[in-house]
Amino acid sequence: MLEIDGISVEYRADAGPVRAVDGVSVAVAKGEFFTLLGPSGCGKTTTLRSVAGFETPIAGRIAIAGRVVYSAERRIAVPVHKRDIAMVFQSYAIWPHMSVAENVAFPLAAAGVRGQEARGRVARALELVGLGALIDRPATQLSGGQQQRVALARAIAKDASLLLLDEPLSNLDAQLREQMRGELAALRARLGATTLYVTHDQEEALSLSDRVALMRDGRVVECGTPQDLYYRPKRLFTAQFIGRAEIVPCTVARRDGRTTLLETPLGPIASACGAAGAAGAASLMIRPEHLTIVPAGSGAPNTLPGTVASAVFLGRLFEYEIDIGGRRLKLQTLSAQPHAPGARVAVHAPPERCVLIDETTERH
Amino acid sequence: MNARRWAPRQYLPTIGLTAVLAFLVLVPLGFLLVSSLRPGGMPWSPGFTLANYMAVYADPALPRMIKNTLIFVAGSVALGLLFGGTLAWLVERTDMPARRLVRALVILPMATPPLLLAIAWIMLLSPRTGFFNEVLQKALGLSGPVFDIYSMAGMIFVEAVAVVPTTFLILAPAFRNMDPALEEAAAASGAGPARILWKVFLPLMAPALISAAVFISVAGFVVFDIPGTIGMPVRIFVLSSQIYYWGNDTPSGLPLYGQISALAAVFLVVLLALGLLYQRATRRMTRFAVIGGKGYRPRPFRLGRWRIAALAFAGLYFALAVLAPLAVLLWTSLMPYLTGFSTEAMKLATLANHAAVFENRRIGTAALNTLIVAACAATAVTALAALISWVVVRSRAAGRRLVDLLAFVPISIPGIIIGVALIYVYLTLSFLPVYGTIWILVVAYATVYLSYGTRSLNAVLIQLHAELEEAGAASGAAWWRVFRRITLALALPGLVAVWIWVAAHAGRELSSALILQGRDNVVLSTLLWDFWSAGQPNRAAAVGVWLIVALGVMVGAWQMLQRRER
Numbered sequence: 058m059l060e061i062d063g064i065s066v067e068y069r070a071d072a073g074p075v076r077a078v079d080g081v082s083v084a085v086a087k088g089e090f091f092t093l094l095g096p097s098g099c100g101k102t103t104t105l106r107s108v109a110g111f112e113t114p115i116a117g118r119i120a121i122a123g124r125v126v127y128s129a130e131r132r133i134a135v136p137v138h139k140r141d142i143a144m145v146f147q148s149y150a151i152w153p154h155m156s157v158a159e160n161v162a163f164p165l166a167a168a169g170v171r172g173q174e175a176r177g178r179v180a181r182a183l184e185l186v187g188l189g190a191l192i193d194r195p196a197t198q199l200s201g202g203q204q205q206r207v208a209l210a211r212a213i214a215k216d217a218s219l220l221l222l223d224e225p226l227s228n229l230d231a232q233l234r235e236q237m238r239g240e241l242a243a244l245r246a247r248l249g250a251t252t253l254y255v256t257h258d259q260e261e262a263l264s265l266s267d268r269v270a271l272m273r274d275g276r277v278v279e280c281g282t283p284q285d286l287y288y289r290p291k292r293l294f295t296a297q298f299i300g301r302a303e304i305v306p307c308t309v310a311r312r313d314g315r316t317t318l319l320e321t322p323l324g325p326i327a328s329a330c331g332a333a334g335a336a337g338a339a340s341l342m343i344r345p346e347h348l349t350i351v352p353a354g355s356g357a358p359n360t361l362p363g364t365v366a367s368a369v370f371l372g373r374l375f376e377y378e379i380d381i382g383g384r385r386l387k388l389q390t391l392s393a394q395p396h397a398p399g400a401r402v403a404v405h406a407p408p409e410r411c412v413l414i415d416e417t418t419e420r421h
Numbered sequence: 422m423n424a425r426r427w428a429p430r431q432y433l434p435t436i437g438l439t440a441v442l443a444f445l446v447l448v449p450l451g452f453l454l455v456s457s458l459r460p461g462g463m464p465w466s467p468g469f470t471l472a473n474y475m476a477v478y479a480d481p482a483l484p485r486m487i488k489n490t491l492i493f494v495a496g497s498v499a500l501g502l503l504f505g506g507t508l509a510w511l512v513e514r515t516d517m518p519a520r521r522l523v524r525a526l527v528i529l530p531m532a533t534p535p536l537l538l539a540i541a542w543i544m545l546l547s548p549r550t551g552f553f554n555e556v557l558q559k560a561l562g563l564s565g566p567v568f569d570i571y572s573m574a575g576m577i578f579v580e581a582v583a584v585v586p587t588t589f590l591i592l593a594p595a596f597r598n599m600d601p602a603l604e605e606a607a608a609a610s611g612a613g614p615a616r617i618l619w620k621v622f623l624p625l626m627a628p629a630l631i632s633a634a635v636f637i638s639v640a641g642f643v644v645f646d647i648p649g650t651i652g653m654p655v656r657i658f659v660l661s662s663q664i665y666y667w668g669n670d671t672p673s674g675l676p677l678y679g680q681i682s683a684l685a686a687v688f689l690v691v692l693l694a695l696g697l698l699y700q701r702a703t704r705r706m707t708r709f710a711v712i713g714g715k716g717y718r719p720r721p722f723r724l725g726r727w728r729i730a731a732l733a734f735a736g737l738y739f740a741l742a743v744l745a746p747l748a749v750l751l752w753t754s755l756m757p758y759l760t761g762f763s764t765e766a767m768k769l770a771t772l773a774n775h776a777a778v779f780e781n782r783r784i785g786t787a788a789l790n791t792l793i794v795a796a797c798a799a800t801a802v803t804a805l806a807a808l809i810s811w812v813v814v815r816s817r818a819a820g821r822r823l824v825d826l827l828a829f830v831p832i833s834i835p836g837i838i839i840g841v842a843l844i845y846v847y848l849t850l851s852f853l854p855v856y857g858t859i860w861i862l863v864v865a866y867a868t869v870y871l872s873y874g875t876r877s878l879n880a881v882l883i884q885l886h887a888e889l890e891e892a893g894a895a896s897g898a899a900w901w902r903v904f905r906r907i908t909l910a911l912a913l914p915g916l917v918a919v920w921i922w923v924a925a926h927a928g929r930e931l932s933s934a935l936i937l938q939g940r941d942n943v944v945l946s947t948l949l950w951d952f953w954s955a956g957q958p959n960r961a962a963a964v965g966v967w968l969i970v971a972l973g974v975m976v977g978a979w980q981m982l983q984r985r986e987r
């Protein structure tokens with residue numbers, strides 16, 4: 058449906074060219090909700106704008122619905138208005154000199170759809186986003202959330218193969234953002250449109266997407282389903298950017314069927330997840346919320362004895378630091394059974410949640 | 422939209438606009454330079470010489486003229502900033518009474534052409550017949566006049582009064598948009614009002630103040646009306662009046678074109694440098710304005726007992742800039758000859774001068790010509806500036822910086838010099854039959870006011886979020902549809918405002934019109950000048966009153982549009 062093949066984008070700046078996107082490749086299947094996630098300045102917007110046609114890469118190829126819209130080799134660069142896309146902008150870009158209906162009708166008029174049919178499609182699009190009642194409002198008299206919906210309706214009305222969204226929720230306040238996130242999910246279930254979504258908010262990415270590409274410094278670090286990236290990250294950057302992670306250096310001792318035995322400063326640990334081919338020095342990743350506190354001396358595998366070094370009460374949760382052989386490990390549990398600092402406890406790390414990553418330091 | 426990267430079409434807009442601008446700006450300047458090196462002083466005269474430069478720069482009178490010019494400029498900057506800056510501060514940052522009214526009225530003086538302002542103040546303060554002088558002389562029992570308008574001080578005073586509205590317009594938005602938290606933070610740190618003013622407010626406003634100062638200096642260098650009416654009769658020459666003098670009133674009776682070009686060539690370098698300085702200062706300012714463009718209400722500075730004094734100050738300004746000049750013009754227009762205000766004189770009152778405005782053929786032609794020239798120049802500037810600004814602000818066409826620069830250059834070319842240069846161009850390119858017609862005036866005005874047009878439309882477009890246009894393209898609309906339905910529609914108030922501003926200024930422009938005056942292109946401003954220099958002040962006053970009325974309506978409409986913009 059959407060193929061991005063090794064595109065690079067440079068901006069001309071005073072100090073010379075800035076490479077904002079550096080060899081990004083992504084393939085989005087029909088009907089898929091695909092998200093570009095990453096820290097600020099990593100090139101997400103630039104990638105999205107290259108797909109739309111607002112930026113022209115210096116290398117690579119982009120195809121939308123089987124049609125090549127950009128190719129450096131074949132010197133093709135289809136202008137924005139001839140691409141089969143619809144887009145929702147971060148600032149919404151609702152035209153203030155038009156009414157709600159005129160805003161939504163604009164892409165239809167550009168496509169030559171007029172009269173009865175246009176009116177019907179405008180009404181349906183507004184109905185879909187729950188704004189049917191505001192059809193004749195001047196666009197200047199809308200709240201932030203309503204503008205957001207008009208922008209969505211305008212994109213839906215165009216009925217394009219590919220929907221592009223650049224941080225559509227970032228200008229809303231926290232409560233409205235959560236509500237709109239829910240509506241966006243419902244809407245996409247109903248429309249089934251192929252969507253390329255850009256955000257730096259991991260909750261948004263994880264809850265909405267079929268697949269996520271995590272970017273850094275203009276490159277894709279890792280690409281996978283939200284659960285892949287959370288449970289089975291292949292890269293230290295992914296482990297640390299998505300959710301929280303404890304990273305412990307380790308060496309691979311031996312393999313035993315599906316499990317790998319690791320030597321770590323915490324003691325020997327069995328891992329049943331992650332880089333199967335790793336040998337020698339590597340890293341062990343454990344998420345604080347996957348550790349549990351068990352009674353001391355239970356003797357089960359992957360149970361490490363230690364003392365509670367600090368305990369922070371967060372309401373629903375307790376966050377502990379546990380001292381295990383001189384090394385501190387963060388741990389989160391539900392607050393049903395508090396442990397006081399100084400208490401001797403044992404920490405259990407399930408082998409399938411002990412992820413072996415074949416990196417010792419973050420690679421670029 | 423970089424999508425046109427592969428097509429040479431991408432360069433068409435910049436190439437086209439550069440060609441138009443080069444013809445309007447560079448070609449006249451080139452002709453000027455060539456003429457300065459010709460013995461005959463005309464671009465086509467044979468030979469090559471530096472004699473013109475020798476004649477100009479070895480002239481013992483030159484240092485005096487330069488000194489006069491610098492004093493005139495420096496004086497009007499100081500006085501203009503003092504008046505305009507204080508007014509802007511009072512209106513935007515204090516609790517002065519009637520602030521809104523003052524803000525609405527402050528640009529009213531723009532409707533008074535500098536020529537009429539100068540004439541009015543000559544009527545008020547001339548040593549022999551000035552109204553004020555007569556009144557003061559009688560009241561104080563003096564033997565001589567108190568003021569003499571025919572002096573450097575008189576010129577500076579009138580010029581300063583004339584530049585206050587523009588100064589206000591440059592400074593007020595910067596004063597208004599400054600984040601009050603910056604001042605509040607200083608207050609919370611224990612700084613008193615005076616300390617805040619000196620240590621926080623003025624330093625933060627430095628870019629705006631500098632750009633206002635540079636703008637006033639450029640205006641001071643290029644203005645002719647005031648030095649021409651007040652300074653020339655007593656032989657106080659500045660740059661512009663010197664050029665006019667060499668073009669018209671030489672002892673031999675022949676224009677000294679070679680010398681004019683030689684003088685202009687060197688001064689243009691100085692003026693262009695000032696112009697670029699202004700551009701840099703304002704560029705920093707727009708960035709600042711964008712940051713500060715939020716909807717807060719600054720806490721006004723409490724004037725306390727000084728509130729009335731502040732209002733009196735504003736009142737004094739209006740009296741000097743509008744009421745007194747308008748009153749004396751109106752009075753004079755009703756009199757058969759120049760006479761002071763008295764009850765006996767009132768018996769002489771006649772509407773003959775006003776009747777002449779509507780009956781005299783020559784005045785009628787001049788009014789019609791003025792209308793045509795103003796409307797055409799305004800339309801040309803608006804259309805060209807809209808294209809230029811879009812290319813400069815929005816497109817990524819190669820060479821758009823050059824286009825921006827070329828469109829800006831005319832701000833620092835005096836109307837007198839543009840006039841002379843256009844004479845060279847159109848006498849040389851005689852297959853273009855515009856010399857001596859109203860069309861050469863259209864070309865001159867369009868050139869002179871183009872920089873204003875592009876400056877304002879650049880600002881308008883910068884404020885329009887680029888995503889508004891991108892959303893149009895993403896909706897599937899082609900460039901022209903987006904430009905028409907979105908860009909132009911959203912920028913419409915800004916476009917109309919530029920049109921009105923240019924039309925109003927073209928209606929009063931004197932200097933290039935005087936140089937380019939032929940038999941068939943008399944306009945109101947040149948007619949006024951003729952009446953005045955031919956000793957018909959009453960007729961000049963009558964024409965002036967009606968011109969002010971027409972310009973006042975236009976300035977009012979412009980102001981309303983500007984207000985809607987915000």
Ligand SMILES: Nc1ncnc2c1ncn2[C@@H]1O[C@H](COP(=O)(O)OP(=O)(O)OP(=O)(O)O)[C@@H](O)[C@H]1O
Nearest residue numbers: 068070075077096097098099100101102103104257
């Ligand atoms: N017009 C431009 N000129 C020069 N550099 C630019 C321009 N636009 C973006 N960049 C640079 O390109 C890089 C990628 O920018 P981009 O806008 O794609 O980031 P992003 O991932 O969308 O970040 P954010 O989450 O902050 O929106 C950044 O380093 C940015 O500074």
Ligand SMILES: [Mg+2]
Nearest residue numbers: 101102103224
């Ligand atoms: Mg972005």
